[in-house]
Amino acid sequence: MGSNPVTWLGTPPFPKAAHAALGDSQLRANLRKATGTIRAKRAEAVAELSDWERLRRAGEAIKDDVLSRLDTYLERLERAVTERGGVVHWARDAAEANDTVLRLTREAGADEVVKVKSMATQEIGLNEALAAGGVHAIETDLAELIVQLGHDRPSHILVPAIHRNRAEIRDIFRRQMPSAPPWLSDKPVALTEAARRHLRRKFLSAKVAISGANFAVADTGSIVVVESEGNGRMCLTLPRTLITVMGLEKIVPTWRDLEVFLQLLPRSSTAERMNPYTSVWTGVTPGDGPQRFHLVLLDNGRTNALADPVGRQALRCIRCSACLNVCPVYERTGGQAYGSVYPGPIGAILAPQLVGDMHDAQAASLPYASSLCGACYEVCPVRINIPEVLVHLRAQATAAKGSRGPEALGMAAAGWVFADPKRYEAAQRAGSLARFLARDGWITRLPFPGSRWTASRDVPAPPAESFRMWWRRTRG
Amino acid sequence: MALFATCLTDTFYPDTARAVVRLLERLGCTVDFPLGQTCCGQMHFNTGYREQAKPLAQRYAGVFAGYHAVVVPSGSCAGMVREFHPGLVGASPATTMTYELTEFLVDVLGVTDVGAYFPHRVTYHPTCHSLRMLGVGDRPLTLLRAVRGLDLVELPFAETCCGFGGTFAVKNAETSTAMLADKMRCVLDTGAEVVTAGDNSCLMHIGGGLSRVRAGVRPVHLAEILASTEEEPWAAIR
Amino acid sequence: MADARSEVLRRVRAALADRPAAPEVPRDYDRTRDLGELPALLAERIEHYRAAVHRVAADGLAEAIAARLAGRGARVVVAPTDLPEPWRVPRVTWRLDEPPLPVADLDACDGVVTGCAVAIAETGTIVLDAGEAQGRRALTLVPDYHLCVVREDQIAGTVPEALARLDPVRPLTFVSGPSATSDIELDRVEGVHGPRALEVLVVG
Structure with missing residues (x-):
């Protein structure tokens, strides 16, 4: 487990990882508060647009169009970026992308880089790779900074430190931030001010910045970064060299298509009409912003997902995290239990596909980390049918496990029973004997695997007579 | 039919x-x-x-x-x-x-009043698949509101999953239980004596949890409430 | 071994061996909406982000700029090279971005005054495109206070209407209120790395 480049080394399968999280009352309280807050706000922001469903359908179709002709769009994007003075690099996997970024950073003469929050660079473990090459990467997004300073792992796509509350953040800052005064309060305003002071000098002196991309316009070569704090603008404007690492699927065909996504994304993610800052740049603009621009196009398992006609819809994802915020499983376990930078419902379908190996016990456990309640699909701004993909990936997981495991044998036996009404009724008669285990109509203890149910729930005693027996007796 | x-x-x-x-x-x-x-x-x-x-x-x-x-x-x-x-x-x-x-x-059938009588305080849990896959909307509530004698209490956070999820309840038993605990709290907060739904699977889960803590709230399928009349109260409720 | 580019493109083509059909994109969402009086809506929506908005008549603009800067106590203020002469009000030390001001100088200034390219009423957004009266991107980023002048004819109603007016190959910055973060308990706090104060003058 964990030997692939996507999931964290040593993370146990989901049920085991969830065990610790469920017992952490502070984590539970933090998540309850944060997801509760954002759910209500999102619903309000979305209700304001009467054409929301039409926007979702347009977003879905634009992304499907991109995926269906991805090779054409990638070449188009490459041409447009190059024509405008950018340099395009391709990376088959995490190692290749990391090597490229490290080489470009060294060529720019830097041993320190400032980073805009980016899922792609988290996914490939860029910071660790740069550190191994002697380059220090400074996360500048507040939540990423909290995670970095706390030597922690992210637990949310949008707000990687969502599992931390203000008091915990204050403690991390006091310990790890030399400029933070010992009397630093836990008011969000004070914490934000501390982060501003900590990073300001870095912004003003950095030679190289590294970013991800929310969107890339194939026609024009324009790259879009959507953010809130202004750390993104700092990184995208002040350093001389900018390196952007972008998953292959982040393309939109034309500038006009952004009119859909710039409505879908802010309302779905931070529940705002518009996020504070969106930056758009195309190659290099003489005299304005970075004078060297590199774009690294990253595969790292994306073509594996693309090859699956059902699973490829996960590549429509615009990383808004609405599915995390509404997910009853995520709300209780938090993100780290999912064992990768992509937690929650989208992580449960994306991470296993990027890993591409259902023999990996951790990856294979992720599609089961859902009650299939469908709340994620309901809010997804690009209509990814997450429950459908979960069930699809479960079929791949069972196929990888083979037909001789206890679960497979049990399912085969159940299939055999249900295949014949006579056998089924015989099983009902046999099973109804369990009623003698019951007290007051409920059974409180069953042997394994039923014990997993009865650890916290009673089971109704089966009646002496099933409905079909009654029907035959009275109506047959 | x-x-x-x-x-x-x-x-x-x-x-x-x-x-x-x-x-x-x-x-x-x-x-x-x-x-x-x-x-x-x-x-x-x-x-x-x-x-x-x-x-x-x-x-x-x-x-x-x-x-x-x-x-x-x-x-x-x-x-x-x-x-x-x-x-x-x-x-x-x-x-x-x-x-x-x-x-x-x-x-x-085009009926919203099925002529039922059920003199109990009831709360309704909209099950996930009826709500999101089928989109039954407020049909169950419309039917329940027409039941005479029934005191319908709104369930807080009604649309949140109870944590059943089929084999999820045993494969991820602890997460499932954590979800169930919140659902049970909401049910208990209503002061209802009966929790109803359109799916016995979810009711088995919610009811199994309520039974374990001896909460004194009964799970009853919606059909049993609708079948009950003043002349012939539904046997299961007695 | 093939180079990364050909290998990635080969993988993409192999993955699409089932030739998925490219769907027709349904464009039946609203391009425009009846939003009432746009300047009023823009003002309301920007204020929602906790930025101050003032509506002024064209002949009162200079006076308004002077009043805002005085109100902020902004004495040393950055100006894009083409900031209209009347906007450079007296009793302020103007730092013209010509030759380009070093970042440290920008950081030492009290604020910046610019125009904009487009504004979006529905979302309370101002878009800068480094064009007329705006200057390069760093000017509106490093100083802690940004006073932005929006002409009524620059206000678009919806996002689609605004994007249609913009040239994507220019460096664009969409600004919706002062910098903010929701990273602590998903609660919004204004004022992080970008200008912590944004004021908007809507002229017309």
């Missing part, structure tokens, strides 16, 4: 299936229960045993061919049949004619 009882209700909750029969006959329907029926295959399908769900979907299409409607007292099984059987074995008249109970009452 035919009743598809579902394997869970047939085996564990015969009262619910009897209630459906009584209710539909009271409304003038002729109900058949073809004995060839077994299971819709949802457990296999949702757990990743797609191939083993296929013969069950095939069986369903065969057993219910020729009925002009099939009524299912489960949003989740009706959803399985309507949404996924066509993908497994192709569309058939049986799949398109399958209705969840409240859909059948409101859309096909």
